[in-house]
Amino acid sequence: xxxxxxxxxxxxxxxxxxxxxxxxxxxxxxxxxxxxxxxxxxxxxxxxxxxxxxxxxxxxxxxxxxxxxxxxxxxxxxxxxxxxxxxxxxxxxxxxxxxxxxxxxxxxxxxxxxxxxxxxxxxxxxxxxxxxxxxxxxxxxxxxxxxxxxxxxxxxxxxxxxxxxxxxxxxxxxxxxxxxxxxxxxxxxxxxxxxxxxxxxxxxxxxxxxxxxxxxxxxxxxxxxxxxxxxxxxxxxxxxxxxxxxxxxxxxxxxxxxxxxxxxxxxxxxxxxxxxxxxxxxxxxxxxxxxxxxxxxxxxxxxxxxxxxxxxxxxxxxxxxxxxxxxxxxxxxxxxxxxxxxxxxxxxxxxxxxxxxxxxxxxxxxxxxxxxxxxxxxxxxxxxxxxxxxxxxxxxxxxxxxxxxxxxxxxxxxxxxxxxxxxxxxxx
Amino acid sequence: xxxxxxxxxxxxxxxxxxxxxxxxxxxxxxxxxxxxxxxxxxxxxxxxxxxxxxxxxxxxxxxxxxxxxxxxxxxxxxxxxxxxxxxxxxxxxxxxxxxxxxxxxxxxxxxxxxxxxxxxxxxxxxxxxxxxxxxxxxxxxxxxxxxxxxxxxxxxxxxxxxxxxxxxxxxxxxxxxxxxxxxxxxxxxxxxxxxxxxxxxxxxxxxxxxxxxxxxxxxxxxxxxxxxxxxxxxxxxxxxxxxxxxxxxxxxxxxxxxxxxxxxxxxxxxxxxxxxxxxxxxxxxxxxxxxxxxxxxxxxxxxxxxxxxxxxxxxxxxxxxxxxxxxxxxxxxxxxxxxxxxxxxxxxxxxxxxxxxxxxxxxxxxxxxxxxxxxxxxxxxxxxxxxxxxxxxxxxxxxxxxxxxxxxxxxxxxxxxxxxxxxxxxxx
Numbered sequence: 001x002x003x004x005x006x007x008x009x010x011x012x013x014x015x016x017x018x019x020x021x022x023x024x025x026x027x028x029x030x031x032x033x034x035x036x037x038x039x040x041x042x043x044x045x046x047x048x049x050x051x052x053x054x055x056x057x058x059x060x061x062x063x064x065x066x067x068x069x070x071x072x073x074x075x076x077x078x079x080x081x082x083x084x085x086x087x088x089x090x091x092x093x094x095x096x097x098x099x100x101x102x103x104x105x106x107x108x109x110x111x112x113x114x115x116x117x118x119x120x121x122x123x124x125x126x127x128x129x130x131x132x133x134x135x136x137x138x139x140x141x142x143x144x145x146x147x148x149x150x151x152x153x154x155x156x157x158x159x160x161x162x163x164x165x166x167x168x169x170x171x172x173x174x175x176x177x178x179x180x181x182x183x184x185x186x187x188x189x190x191x192x193x194x195x196x197x198x199x200x201x202x203x204x205x206x207x208x209x210x211x212x213x214x215x216x217x218x219x220x221x222x223x224x225x226x227x228x229x230x231x232x233x234x235x236x237x238x239x240x241x242x243x244x245x246x247x248x249x250x251x252x253x254x255x256x257x258x259x260x261x262x263x264x265x266x267x268x269x270x271x272x273x274x275x276x277x278x279x280x281x282x283x284x285x286x287x288x289x290x291x292x293x294x295x296x297x298x299x300x301x302x303x304x305x306x307x308x309x310x311x312x313x314x315x316x317x318x319x320x321x322x323x324x325x326x327x328x329x330x331x332x333x334x335x336x337x338x339x340x341x342x343x344x345x346x347x348x349x350x351x352x353x354x355x356x357x358x359x360x361x362x363x364x365x366x367x368x369x370x371x372x373x374x375x376x377x378x379x380x381x382x383x384x385x386x387x388x389x390x391x392x393x394x395x396x397x398x399x400x401x402x403x404x405x406x407x408x409x410x411x412x413x414x415x416x417x418x419x420x421x422x423x424x425x426x427x428x
Numbered sequence: 429x430x431x432x433x434x435x436x437x438x439x440x441x442x443x444x445x446x447x448x449x450x451x452x453x454x455x456x457x458x459x460x461x462x463x464x465x466x467x468x469x470x471x472x473x474x475x476x477x478x479x480x481x482x483x484x485x486x487x488x489x490x491x492x493x494x495x496x497x498x499x500x501x502x503x504x505x506x507x508x509x510x511x512x513x514x515x516x517x518x519x520x521x522x523x524x525x526x527x528x529x530x531x532x533x534x535x536x537x538x539x540x541x542x543x544x545x546x547x548x549x550x551x552x553x554x555x556x557x558x559x560x561x562x563x564x565x566x567x568x569x570x571x572x573x574x575x576x577x578x579x580x581x582x583x584x585x586x587x588x589x590x591x592x593x594x595x596x597x598x599x600x601x602x603x604x605x606x607x608x609x610x611x612x613x614x615x616x617x618x619x620x621x622x623x624x625x626x627x628x629x630x631x632x633x634x635x636x637x638x639x640x641x642x643x644x645x646x647x648x649x650x651x652x653x654x655x656x657x658x659x660x661x662x663x664x665x666x667x668x669x670x671x672x673x674x675x676x677x678x679x680x681x682x683x684x685x686x687x688x689x690x691x692x693x694x695x696x697x698x699x700x701x702x703x704x705x706x707x708x709x710x711x712x713x714x715x716x717x718x719x720x721x722x723x724x725x726x727x728x729x730x731x732x733x734x735x736x737x738x739x740x741x742x743x744x745x746x747x748x749x750x751x752x753x754x755x756x757x758x759x760x761x762x763x764x765x766x767x768x769x770x771x772x773x774x775x776x777x778x779x780x781x782x783x784x785x786x787x788x789x790x791x792x793x794x795x796x797x798x799x800x801x802x803x804x805x806x807x808x809x810x811x812x813x814x815x816x817x818x819x820x821x822x823x824x825x826x827x828x829x830x831x832x833x834x835x836x837x838x839x840x841x842x843x844x845x846x847x848x849x850x851x852x853x854x855x856x
Binding site (some may be wrong): 076093136157192209219389427 | 571582
């Protein structure tokens with residue numbers, strides 16, 4: 001008899017089926033025992049009345065893996081209106097050692113450090129796994145949106161000979177006796193690949209040796225990187241970003257509806273036109289001094305509230321960040337010297353995406369590096385390529401875990417990351 | 429006027445359009461000049477008769493990025509039956525420095541080291557970019573096949589505290605002052621995630637500090653990892669692998685038909701039942717001594733020829749590899765002590781996929797490590813999870829670059845890898 005999943009019972013009403021999964025919970029009442037079995041599709045209720053079967057079930061702690069052969073019957077009082085009766089229960093492994101927290105309670109009552117120390121079991125809790133299902137759906141939406149716009153997926157090196165974003169916060173590596181670094185972003189490679197495909201994206205790990213311990217930083221995170229050529233300026237990039245986010249949230253709604261229910265969240269609508277303010281205007285809104293070179297987290301929060309209040313939008317573009325605070329490959333705003341064609345997208349008052357137009361002329365790269373007193377040599381393999389014809393281009397990078405944390409109202413990014421890596425954590 | 433791509437000309441016949449791209453080739457004849465423009469969709473032929481425009485074009489070397497506004501006309505002699513006449517040509521950047529090889533020739537006439545040294549431009553050659561389009565299509569097919577079977581995509585740590593496959597061939601890393609390693613595979617994590625989702629997959633980089641320099645090894649490659657629970661044994665895993673490969677090749681045919689044409693290759697049919705031989709039988713077929721513990725590359729080639737000759741199949745499963753040559757988490761064959769429920773899939777006589785059933789009982793892990801004289805402690809976060817209930821499970825890992833190389837008959841895996849990393853190469 002082929003195993004079926006817990007959400008496939010209905011067509012088998014009145015018949016005998018085989019299901020399998022984890023004992024999510026046992027409720028041992030006087031005259032009857034309920035066995036709740038958890039599988040990939042959800043939960044199924046098994047009713048045990050036979051004393052011999054009950055004795056077997058009593059010896060199987062929660063999380064033991066079992067196979068149940070039983071009859072599907074309707075019961076309006078059962079979850080989903082169906083339950084399984086007259087079962088035989090066969091363990092598929094030894095009795096499980098109970099985890100250090102109860103997985104069957106609606107909330108996972110363990111501190112975050114305890115959850116992370118026991119991640120392989122904590123992630124089985126429906127609230128933790130729901131966040132990861134949302135994450136998978138969001139990535140599927142990211143790819144689907146870009147595939148339909150002729151973007152090509154790429155895979156680029158994660159070990160590099162020179163740092164991409166700045167000399168700080170890189171992990172050092174021994175590469176066959178040579179010094180190397182973990183890539184902080186696929187920035188250079190995605191730009192170079194615009195020369196090949198015009199439009200590219202990559203979903204992959206990036207590494208930041210962040211020396212601070214915050215609720216919104218990880219030392220490894222999943223970056224959703226996009227780059228496209230033949231743009232007029234950063235606004236073309238912002239349009240693609242808007243459509244990509246809309247596609248991601250649509251996919252979450254379509255593919256992870258159950259997970260959204262579990263967490264009681266709804267993806268916010270992405271406005272057809274996301275409101276945008278220039279950096280100088282953002283400083284005014286945030287009551288920050290006009291000579292601030294960047295936005296602090298408190299400023300971003302104020303801007304998030306402002307966008308919700310003034311525009312009814314959970315999203316806000318801030319454009320025109322000062323050149324001094326953006327990487328050397330950033331394209332300046334031709335109309336406002338000192339300001340860039342770079343932007344951030346805030347989602348609920350937190351930077352979720354960084355992007356912008358990039359330099360595309362070789363001479364501009366040489367000048368930008370000279371301006372910053374940086375040598376060209378470490379960047380030669382990247383900068384040299386711009387001698388061979390590159391179109392105006394730009395792109396952005398979305399932090400996946402940050403997006404999911406923000407969407408699910410998780411106070412700490414580690415809650416939506418299966419096995420986080422940070423200053424303190426290298427296991428499991 | 430909105431830019432259109434070179435494969436969108438037909439509906440505009442008789443009208444003026446704007447295209448943009450790279451000057452792929454100029455042919456400066458006496459009375460007329462042809463400008464071949466390359467964009468994301470292919471090539472477009474522009475006919476220049478105006479002496480002023482011709483003078484401009486003569487100053488723009490190959491690979492210069494240009495925008496062309498011109499009239500679409502039919503010409504049976506032109507590629508695709510259409511060409512662009514009466515153009516204005518506007519460069520979108522400075523004149524390009526010609527690459528060290530001609531990109532417009534049908535074959536890229538440069539040694540592989542030269543191509544790799546100048547990867548950002550070499551990859552623009554239609555034969556090189558075609559392989560990467562095939563790669564993207566194969567990965568799309570991988571995900572689509574597994575998504576339709578309820579697999580969940582995961583993203584796991586690429587920096588780990590202990591090596592996964594063996595103590596050798598790992599890259600050492602300094603993680604905030606602590607020793608760490610680049611992950612050789614997501615093996616442990618994908619198994620742990622079977623406890624959460626039953627069925628998972630990951631597309632991501634893996635790192636092998638391979639000390640040898642061969643045409644089939646990279647130090648970073650893209651691994652397509654799959655793991656599934658509630659299997660009877662490795663044969664259930666082989667069935668999923670067969671269907672996944674079929675889905676990948678179908679997607680390549682659907683999504684990368686032009687790239688296949690460019691390279692003149694056709695994906696081979698994946699037999700409904702891929703032939704399978706036991707390891708002991710494989711040794712006999714390969715005329716290897718019966719006590720060989722593993723298959724050498726020459727044996728694999730012989731087996732590949734045998735599968736084609738005897739079964740008309742480009743694919744061959746070899747099952748039941750000796751336990752001694754498989755990792756400690758491998759499930760033994762209950763019927764044949766010393767042999768495993770592990771398999772390899774050979775594609776055209778080369779190992780493309782490794783997989784098998786894994787141990788799923790905690791006690792079996794302790795015994796397996798003790799047997800090998802290995803301590804449990806470095807694996808504690810992994811092995812401990814098996815105390816909390818894990819179903820019988822197994823999985824496999826496909827090497828993406830190897831698959832594309834084999835499919836496209838590339839003699840060296842580096843030809844289908846955009847920016848390869850190996851013993852010698854860390855740039856670009």
